[in-house]
Amino acid sequence: MSNPLLDFEDLPRFDQVRPDHVASAVDQLLAAADAALAQVTQADFPSDWNAIAKVLEAATERLGRGWGVVSHLNAVADTPELRAAYNEALPKVTDFWTRLGSDERLYAKYKAIDAATLNPEQRQAHKNAIRNFVLGGAELSGAPKERYAAIQERLAELSQKFSENALDATDAFAYYAGEAEAAGLPADVVLAARAAAQEDGKAGYKLTLKMPSYLPVMQFGHDRALRERMYRAYVTRASDQGEPRLDNTALMREILALRREESQLLGYGNFGEVSVVPKMADSPAQVVSFLRDLAARARPHALKDLADMRAFAAVKLGIGDPQAWDWPYIGEKLKEERYAFSEQEVKQYFTAPKVLAGLFKIVETLFEVAIQRDQAPAWNPLVEFYRIERNGELVGQFYLDPAARTGKRGGAWMDDVRARWLRPDSGRLQTPVAHLVCNFAQGVEGKPALLTHDDVITLFHEFGHGLHHMLTRVNELDVSGISGVEWDAVELPSQFMENFCWEWAVLRHMTSHVDSGEPLPRALFDKMLAAKNFQSGLATLRQIEFGLFDMLLHTEHDPQGDFMPLLAKVRDEVAVIQPPAFSRTAHTFSHIFAGGYAAGYYSYKWAEVLSADAYAAFEESADENGLPSVETGRKYRQAILESGGSRPAMESFKAFRGREPTLDALLRHQGMA
Structure with missing residues (x-):
């Protein structure tokens, strides 16, 4: 071979x-x-x-x-x-x-x-x-069928080019900051930035647009000019504001035009109508209504979040007219003052190996499986490989690729290597294998990698997708695991897992201070919990802004026209913080231009309703120490994870909860009830 x-x-x-x-x-x-x-x-x-x-x-x-x-x-x-x-x-x-x-x-x-x-x-x-x-x-037949095929080929090319431009524009930027400019940056970020600069034969600290470098600058960097430089580079990637050969504008217009043409060939008015056919939502109008209803509920909370930040910035930070590059910094400083802790303090307790061990412990306990290291050829020395067993029987395996690096696409995702399938050609049962990919910082100077609490949540999220793929008991390929699951329900198991990152009974087992080895103090956890819904109104509106822009882009927008006015209109309706005119965040919106979320980005909020309600069952059945019930875990595993796409998602949800989902748990979890 x-x-x-x-x-x-x-x-x-x-x-x-x-x-x-x-x-x-x-x-x-x-x-x-x-x-x-x-x-x-x-x-x-x-x-x-x-x-x-x-x-x-x-x-x-x-x-x-x-x-x-x-x-x-x-x-x-x-x-x-x-x-x-x-x-x-x-x-x-x-x-x-x-x-x-076809x-x-x-x-x-x-x-x-x-x-x-x-x-x-x-x-x-x-x-x-x-x-x-x-x-x-x-x-279709004849010329329409040929045109449909040509559209698919061109869309694949355009999506790939969009992705390449986004990656290349991200990788192309580097700024070597001086000592004074690096003031305020976390110690591990400074160490990594200095090592990266030395590797390039440069002085100072190498800062990039990769998340482990970019985000800490925006949250902690005292130098306002540095934050502006980084922000401007980040929000103009792959656009008309940057290098012309990496500008995604023309690609995006062509993608939208071809999607509109494809939907009309199939007898639909627009791509939004095509998108919802295999989803839980009945129509684009229902989606838009859902998003606007949620926006109305979140808006008062977001306005209060904003007013608090403005007042704090003026009084405590001397920033009278905050700009887009100031908000993450103001937010972090306000959180530190209000809750007396910082993300940087928390991060010292989340060493990657300990977090992983804690994740495995909750999964093994709740879903009655065992997770062990395994051997497999990989593409990078930092990739780890594991197997999942139940009662000594192999259930599934997964590759874990946690580290950000050059040449690796940003973000985090789960993908399948192969699916569970009773093979009709051999009669053998094929077990599922998954990829779990993140972009976390690497460890420096012999110390383990440190994760932010957001990183921990991301890891749990992707692992939820992985469990959906790997714990299925379905033997039919096209409805095994995540296959055949409605796209707006596919985030249920991933968002469900995020909730455990806020449970003391779970969290205390996955922390160990990088220097002392001490577990996370209960007092610090209580501060984190108090701050859990800090700015949840703003965060909710941001997701709704993305979802509404995406759906209107694929329904009401004329693909031949400029999409920036639509984005401005959506922001006027939804957002309470307006970005500067040069911002081009749509140009790296890979979910909808190079991923599977076109006219489907709303799925994150839609599935959040399902996941919050599903998690409420665990809250209702937890023991006096807050530990989740294994019986509830078993019921969830059997009703949701094991059934995969073998029945409609609503049937699986009702099999678990005994009723249809309600919005109550989501609003309660986000402090907006």
């Missing part, structure tokens, strides 16, 4: 993949998938679920896994050579999936399958497949 991308015996050989492997592997996988498609669409091939899966799904699953390795490496270990190989193969891969999803012969086979012969998992997968064929253009 000379080409590692063609080895599907077990785990991917990430350490052996080279850019020159990509073209030949993709060509072979596509040829096999095409041959399988040709076979199952023959007139005499039976319209039988298992027969089709045995031939076609076996081939397309391998294609998905092989291409998944290439895509993953492109996101976490980008090089010019790999990027070129990825971009060369991308149109071919896109073309195949488009043809597959093949009228295959569509006819699926329509002819007798649903009464299927088990419940297969019935749900079959129902989804019929819907996806319609959304994939299977009912």
Whole structure:
């Protein structure tokens, strides 16, 4: 097996993949998938679920896994050579999936399958497949069908280019600050910045737009001019305000225009209408109404947050007219005064190894599993690999890639390496494997990496997605784990896990001071808890601003026009802090221009209602020490995690809660009840 991308015996050989492997592997996988498609669409091939899966799904699953390795490496270990190989193969891969999803012969086979012969998992997968064929253009023919395929290929190119520009614009910026400019920055950030400058052969402290460097400057840096410099660089990335070759403006307009054209080919008025078809929400109008209702509830709290900051800035900091680059700094200083602690103080207790051990402990206890280190080839020495077992049986495995570095896409995400599946071609049960990717600071001078409490929440969030993927008991590929779950419900397990980061019974087991080894003091935790909903009104409005902009962009906005006035209009309606005119945050809004959240960013707030209500069941059943109930954990695991996408998300929620969700728990959790 000379080409590692063609080895599907077990785990991917990430350490052996080279850019020159990509073209030949993709060509072979596509040829096999095409041959399988040709076979199952023959007139005499039976319209039988298992027969089709045995031939076609076996081939397309391998294609998905092989291409998944290439895509993953492109996101976490980008090089010019790999990027070129990825971009060369991308149109071919896109073309195949488009043809597959719109093949009228295959569509006819699926329509002819007798649903009464299927088990419940297969019935749900079959129902989804019929819907996806319609959304994939299977009912189009002639010129419209050809145009639909051309649109898919172009959208894939544009999204990839958008992502590259955002990464390159982020990586391109570096500022070497002097001693005085670095005043106020946390010690570990200063150490890392000095080491990075020395590596470049420069004096001073190297500051970048990667989150572990950028955010501490904005929160703690005393030098207002430095904060302005960093802010300006950050909010103008990949836009008309920066380097012309990295400007995403034209790409964004073309993406929006093509999405509008695609939706009209499919018989819809706009892309928002297409987006909600496979989601829980009934219509874009329902989404907009939901967001505006939540905005109205949050606005009084946000206005109070803002008034408090303005008064504090004027009286205590001598900042009479705060600018955009001042707000994170003012907020941090106000929090320090009001609650007598700082994020920097808290961070000393969250060493990465201890946090991970604490996360594993709560997962093992609640969901009755065991997590252990495991061995697998990886793409970077900092990547760790683990296995999850229940009663000695392998349930799933995952790669953990926590560290920010050059050539790695920003943000945090979970992705699948392979899904749980009772393979029809071999009869063997394939266990799920996941990627958990974050962008945390690395340890310096022999000390472990320190995480902010927000980092801890991010880790729990992504692990929630991972549990959804790995703890499934569904054997049907298309509805196993997160597959087939409505996109606006897919954040339920991730946001649910975040709640444990605020439970003393959980948190005390995952802290150890970096120098003394002492656990987090209860008094400091109580201050954190008191500050939990500090500025939750502002934070809620910010998410609503993103969600509303996204949905209106894909419904009311004319794609030929400038989208900046729409963003300004949404901010006028929702935001209480207006950014400067040069701000171009939309130009790096990868969730909707290079991810799966187009006309779906509202999903975060929508699923938060579900997750808060689900977590309320744990609050109601906790013991006198605040420890969550294992029985409730088991019920949640079985109703939500194990059932995956095998039934509608609302059915899974009701199986757990015994009723539909309400907004009450979310408002209570965020101090807005």
